[in-house]
Amino acid sequence: MKPSFAFAPLAAAMLLAAGAAQAQQTYKIAYIDPLSGPFANVGELMLTHTQYAIEDINAKGGVLGGTKLQLLQFDSKLSAQESQSALQAAIDQGAQAIVTGGSGSSVVTALVQSVNRWNQRNPGKELIVLNHSSIDPEMTGKGCSFWHFQTEANTAMKMKALANYIKKTPDIKKIFLLNQDYAHGRQWANYGRQLVGLARPDVQFVGETLHPIGRVKDFAPYIANVKQAGADTVITGNWGQDMTLLLKAAGDAGYNLRYFNHSAGSVPGTVLAVSQAKLGQLTWVAEWHPGEAGVPRADALAKAYKAKTGKDFLAPRIEFTPRLLSAAIDKAGSTDATKVARAMEDLSFDSVVGPVRMRAEDHQLLLPQVVNTIAPVDGKAVKVGWEGTNYGFRTDAVYTGNELAQGTECKMVRPAS
Known part of the structure; x- marks a missing residue:
């Protein structure tokens, strides 16, 4: 059948x-x-x-x-x-x-x-x-x-980019390390001291403080310590509210500082805070910033x-x-x-x-990583304002991922199958 x-x-x-x-x-x-x-x-x-x-x-x-x-x-x-x-x-x-x-x-x-x-x-x-x-x-x-x-x-790659830039910035002489008291904040401080110190052996690290993350409402006492130490620059891993309040406190105190940070400019409110403080230069590093040339x-x-x-x-x-x-x-x-x-x-x-x-x-x-500074619009280096202000982003240096790659201590354990 x-x-x-x-x-x-x-x-x-x-x-x-x-x-x-x-x-x-x-x-x-x-x-x-x-x-x-x-x-x-x-x-x-x-x-x-x-x-x-x-x-x-x-x-x-x-x-x-x-x-x-x-x-x-x-x-x-x-x-x-x-x-x-x-x-x-x-x-x-x-x-x-x-x-x-x-x-x-x-x-x-x-x-x-x-x-x-x-x-x-x-x-x-x-x-x-x-x-x-x-x-x-x-x-x-x-x-x-x-x-x-x-x-x-990662932190080491970002700090290497900033250290390369600081190496070419001789007016930076005295650095204060001010960071949030958690794993990343401590890492940012450690790599700052290590990599910036290597790039600029003449730089003085004049103080270091860790503060509770997300709990400080007034950074005036911290700014007073930075000023007393005679710092012209702060390396800080602060982000979000901890960054904007830090900028406000320094502006209120009339303290014209340089800040070096990993990603603050990509957080809402930071550009506005810089514009309101009117003092200080915030330089940060990221894969891109608004208005960056050459990345259509x-x-x-x-x-x-x-x-x-x-x-x-x-x-x-x-x-x-x-x-x-x-x-x-x-x-x-x-x-x-x-x-x-x-x-x-x-x-x-x-x-x-x-x-x-x-x-x-x-x-x-x-x-890639782009070192850039939040700065007033000048029609040349900074063409567009951000967050309703006349402040935008100025490209300072660009590095490829391969240029910033670090060695690793990873011993990857992979599944058998």
Whole structure:
């Protein structure tokens, strides 16, 4: 008796339907960063950048020919404990990747350690962590993890860029180290003393203070200490409210200081604070700044972002972090975390600020860094004002990721399969 093929069309239709259903599955990304408290404005900025990228990726078909990305939002409250609760909630809701970085290095480190434990105990349900802003070199050094990828230049890379610039700035003579009392603040101070001291052996470090993060309401006593020490320059890792209040206190005291910082200019309110203080020069380093010449794709993205969100675009690396993940998923041909992580290693990506590469040995992204100063609009070096002021950004120096790359103590432990 011959076999019947009467059900072949039905079977084919079922297979097509199953394939279509699979293509429409979502890949869930959990955003865990501060959305309340003193740094809520920073968290909201990072969330909007992330949302913009994910919506654009989905509008262009998602990943793997039809799988859409879904963003889950969680408030870390700048707390390791709250981040752990958010991580568990993200796992319960089926998250496959975590995007974080704005909670501070100590909080993000604890989050990565928890993901490491989860992944070890739950094979087949692993998570990937993409860190866009916590820049402690230990995270891609001794504490490196196969599951963690850092999409921002780390503290050592940023300080090397600033040290290279300070080397060519002879009027800087006496430096005070004023930083937040947590992992990153201590690292920023240590690398400042080490790398700036190496670049400028003649510089004097005249004082060093750590203060509670997010809790100081008046920096006048700290500014008084800086002034008493005779400093002309402050190396500070402060960000958010801690940066703007520091600028205000110095302005109120009539103290004309130079500040060297890692990313303050990309935080809402900083340019306004500089313009209101009227004194002081804030120099910072990032992958891009508004108005930077020679990066038309970043400018075009900034205009499109502003048109859609009504907000200023400040951090390309945060916007392209989901794009890196998407590129790795497509390269892997799978959403399996182990395969995606392997695909992200040594992944080169043509970002809006130029080519970037995820270094395989420690999962540190190599990306350009621009040293720039918040300064009055002069029609030449600074052409456009920011935050409703007549202050914008002046490019001082540009370095490639390879120029700033540091050695690493990472001994990456990778899954067997």
